[in-house]
Amino acid sequence: MAVNKEELKQKILEYATKKAKHKSKMYIKDLYKADPSAKPREIKNAANELVREGKLEFFSSGSTVMYGVPGYGKGVEEAFEEGEE
Amino acid sequence: MADVKKHDTPMLEELKKGPFPSFVDDIEAKGLKGKQECLDLLGQLELSYKHKETHWKHGGIVGVFGYGGGVIGRYSDVPDMFPSIAHFHTLRVNQPASKFYTTAFLRKLCDLWDNRGSGMTNFHGSTGDMVLLGTKTDQLEPTFYDLTHQMGADLGGSGSNLRTPSCCVGKARCEWSCLDTQAICYHLTQEYQDELHRPAFPYKFKFKISGCPNDCVAAIARCDCSIIGTWRDRIRIDQKAVRAYIHGELKPNAGAHADRNWGKFDIQKEVIDLCPAQCMWLEGETLHIDDSECVRCMHCINVMPEALRPGVDTGATILVGAKAPILEGAQLSTLVIPFMKMEPPYDEFKDFVDKVWEWWMEEGKNRERLGELIQRKSLQEFLRVTELKPIPQMVKEPRSNPYVFWSADEVPGGWDRDIKEFRKRHAA
Ligand code: HEM
Ligand code: HEM
Ligand code: SF4
Ligand code: SF4
Helix, strand or coil: CCCCHHHHHHHHHHHHHHHHCCCCEECHHHHHCCCCCCCHHHHHHHHHHHHHCCCCEEEECCCCEEEECCCCCCCCCCCCCCCCC | CCCCCCCCCHHHHHHCCCCCCCHHHHHHHHHHCCCHHHHHHHHHHHHHHHHCCCCEEECECCCCCCCCCCEECEEECCCCCCHHHCECEEEEECCCHHHCCCHHHHHHHHHHHHHHCCCEEEECCCCCCEEEEEECHHHHHHHHHHHHHHCCCCECCCCCCECCCEECCHHHCCCCCCCCHHHHHHHHHHHCHHHHHCCCCCCCECEEEECCCCCCCCHHHHCCEEEEEEECCCCEECHHHHHHHHCCCCCHHHHCCCCCCCCCCCHHHHCHHHCCCCCEEEECCEEEECCCCCCCCCHHHHHCCCCEECCCCEEEEEEECCECCCCCCCECCEEEEEEECCCCCCHHHHHHHHHHHHHHHHHCCCCCCHHHHHHHHCHHHHHHHHCCCCCHHHCCCCCCCCCCCCCHHHCCCCCCCCHHHHHHHCCC
């Protein structure tokens, strides 16, 4: 809760970059693990700021949105195994 | 004729032969007027028919700056054959509440889309948005700029966001509306801008608002949180109009079935006997309703709109958890709040939504809708987190969803019993 937003952003970015080496697209829920003490909404707000700063990027199938780290990952198909409506 | 190339599409030609106008005609006509995208789209569709496989790749890093929704990236996987649709992204544009437009707005939107995209639209997508079909990545930002700066419009929701809220025509056109559906829809759209544009959730979340239980937006079947107008006082009865129906001076269902002779209107057979609550009866030619038994099904009101009207103490019934999923069957929403006043600024409702979202964001699995989470965790758990009291209306079938249990802290002494004390009174 009490974490400072910049610190939280830093944690998320470190976590996402580490993870991106194995799996380039992650769900918002994966990012919760960057700081288990933070509330989902705080993580969401911090992650969205990182997107605005260009440090994370969105990846959308139309039905689901995932986060990626610019520069990681290959094609667009690998991240989505399921169909959508 | 414009300089465009039509592909050979024998299978699509077959579709033109049916009795109804075919989408192939429309798309082709648009293409021949100068939109190569439309002709390439048909060419690729023909190829898909041949291969029995789609040639669209879906997903990608497309969107306008800062938004994580509203643009659905689509790419052709055969761009060499159909270069004009190598990118063919869809934009969802937030429709105005109840979908009222001026012709000027629509013309302007069409001009914009002729200029920046394929010129093809879908009015409206099932979520409610105006759907602009097919443009290139470098046109996304300019289109967004034009939409926001020239049209006063915004993108709608897609992905793991709040989806564009939608509502029925409500009080603007319908005398049955118990809610100002447009006001609620607009308010929720403005209030939850961040959730609408920036992905926050395990999966999509939809609000739909119907003014009365006729539920013209099918909220009960199609959204995670349905807001459906209702009343808690009595159905208003105009006995003079009741008699006019009985004597055939007024046509039942406002004449909707009058093009065929169904025989003389029989209030007993067509209204009273069909009341699901069996709470209506006639004394002479005076109609009585036991409103305490009425389930607000709207049947009697629909049949005799001049005689019967919803009450005046109006509000909303809140239901949650509908979905039309891919893997399991469709699920209708479950009633959780039988009546809520729904007056601006809707704080009571928004407090409820906050609790629901907090729980779902914390506990929901990736791609798990609220209704699925409730199924997995139990409605009892849902009631606990939303601080709602269990009520009989929530129980659909006592034997199959007996989810209202006591928890240990609600019982004096909890679950621990002194077995020796017990056995003093009861032989084993
Ligand atoms: C202190 C007195 C009673 C106790 C502790 C008692 C307890 C129970 C219990 C534990 C069940 C099973 C519920 C379930 O898990 O489905 C049950 C079912 C039932 N009891 Fe009793 N009962 C009592 C008196 C009565 C009386 C006096 C009647 C009828 C005159 C009655 C009629 C029934 C019926 C019809 C069921 C089946 C209901 C259903 O499952 O839908 N019970 N009772
Ligand atoms: C020809 C006579 C009857 C037939 C064919 C019949 C049949 C049934 C059937 C098929 C069920 C559903 C069982 C289940 O799905 O769990 C049922 C439940 C029940 N019956 Fe009967 N029944 C008869 C007479 C009676 C009578 C005379 C009584 C009481 C005086 C009675 C009391 C009940 C009760 C309390 C239940 C449980 C209801 C519930 O679970 O919701 N039945 N009966
Ligand atoms: S849902 Fe009810 S209020 Fe809304 S348009 Fe339909 S009948 Fe009218
Ligand atoms: S609204 Fe439906 S339940 Fe209520 S009195 Fe009319 S027919 Fe009966």
